[in-house]
Amino acid sequence: MRKFAVLAAGAALAFGAAPASADVVCEWMDFAQLITAASQPPADAPRTGEHDRAQTQAAIAMFEALNAIDRRYESYLGMAAGDPTASQEAAAATAAYQVLLSHFPGQKTALEDSYNVTMMGISNVAARDKGKAIGEAAAKLALASGGFVPDMAQTPYRPRTAPGVWTATQLPVFQPYSFTFKPWILKNWEEVRPGPPPALDSERWAKDFEEIKQIGAKSSKTRTPQQSLMARYRITPNMTPSLRLIADAKGRRVVDNARMFAMFNMVSDDANVATGAAKLHYNFWRPITAIRNAEDDGNPATTADPAWEPLIGTPNHPEYPCAHCSGTAAIAEVMKAEVGASPPGGVRVASRSIPNSIVQVVPNWDGWVKEVSASRTYGGVHYRFSNEAGEELGRKVGQLALQRVMRPLPQPKKKGR
CATH class of the missing domain: 1.10.606.10 (Vanadium-containing Chloroperoxidase, domain 2)
Structure with a gap:
């Protein structure tokens, strides 16, 4: 697999990856923040956790799409190398657009408008279409990553107190689903856990x-x-x-x-x-x-x-x-x-x-x-x-x-x- 990736990188150099604006990733990451903020539920609605990783998935999707065209790094999701003549800008925008649309369908109009603005600026139709296909494939892989661990129990937080003794009733910011996400990097959440705090008599x-x-x-x-x-x-x-x-x-x-x-x-x-x-x-x-x-x-x-x-x-x-x-x-x-x-x-x-x-x-x-x-x-x-x-x-x-x-x-x- 590694050898194949190296050969793919060589092909990209030989044919020349289609140029892209260095800002396309920044622009879509900025836009992802705006869309996420616009999609926040009202204060009295419970969070579900389904969209907590939308921005990360969008970033990973853009990386996979661009890395398929200009092979510089190991793929995180196992995405194959793509056509080095594809439009990088179209690939990145499509990857982010598809991820965000999946998470926030209520923002469809804003997403479509912004996506169309990006795509209209790409004059090479053949390169644009190739990039779009790569971006769609990357988005599909990204949306299938980083979800919840199947069958892992979602344990609600219980305020600790002695029987009959009052304690604060406002629940912490952590939700029952918070610790059932699959880590992106770690093997488990305990892998980097520190030792206990100092003893109170120390x-x-x-x-x-x-x-x-x-x-x-x-x-x-x-x-x-x-x-x-x-x-x-x-x-x-x-x-x-x-x-x-x-x-x-x-x-x-x-x-x-x-x-x-x-x-x-x-x-x-x-x-x-x-x-x-x-x-x-x-x-x-x-x-x-x-x-x-x-x-x-x-x-x-x-x-x-x-x-x-x-x-x-x-x-x-x-x-x-x-x-x-x-x-x-x-x-x-x-x-x-x-x-x-x-x-x-x-x-x-x-x-x-x-x-x-x-x-x-x-x-x-x-x-x-x-x-x-x-x-x-x-x-x-x-x-x-x-x-x-x-x-x-x-x-x-x-x-x-x-x-x-x-x-x-x-x-x-x-x-x-």
Whole structure:
């Protein structure tokens, strides 16, 4: 199979893959976000989980379609090499369109309009039709991937309390189906699970407890204005500026961009679910609960503050490990392999939690991970040990992705003059 892929890559060089706009993948990934947002159910409607992976499937479909034409990487879904003269733009657009239409038929008009805009811009009818056929085949494979594990029980979350004692009744953000997805990269959700959080009678617990009690408090006297800003800025990061900058770099092929978006989404999904599974496994208390009830932790080095509040709102799920930390670390591992530890132009991240804010530039990927982790402690929602555990989980996901999927294929050397 590998030999065949190498030969296919050689054919693509010999005949010349049909050119495509380097932006076609970015444009359809942006559009996928818009369509997903427009298709959100009302607040009182239960989520089904069927569409949670639509954007990832669209990214994988585009990668498979483009990689079939310009063979540069191992196929993730086992897609055969296609005609190297097919239109890459038509293939990518068709792949994304078919996936999104399958998930969001209620957005058919918007999808068809955008698809037609893309296809009308391709003047070579024969190349366009070949690309369309490849895109349709890729979409079919992608839609059959990443679903739920058959017959796996969907276990609802049960709030834990003593008989007769009240506890909060709002259920966490995790749904019964959340952990029945097939991983994209991992063998199972336990493969990267960290060990337990520190014991409550340990020195580490007391140290990190005191740190977040001081710097993460709503009325903190030790947190700087800059740290307060970062706690809010990084609640909902937006990586589009970095991805766009990389995608537009000179010398990149459109298949490189498709792989980047596919890997980005796949590691994000796997890190997120693996972290959520670990959170429910350990069910560790949040700082607002721990600090208000410190007399119950059995550690003489901690003291309670019954009125303590965090700077930002506490997420509605268990604390350990940190999900922001695992997600950013997984992405950072993949992106370091893509563009280096310190990419030209820096790591550029915007914020959805502070609308209309300027893009922040961080010098390198590891620095970005550390700053995201610190922001969760500044906000009063994560202990430092949880940040570290989340980072390690995410790094493992990213490293395993690079080892296991969409690996670069050896390319034929150019003949000397």
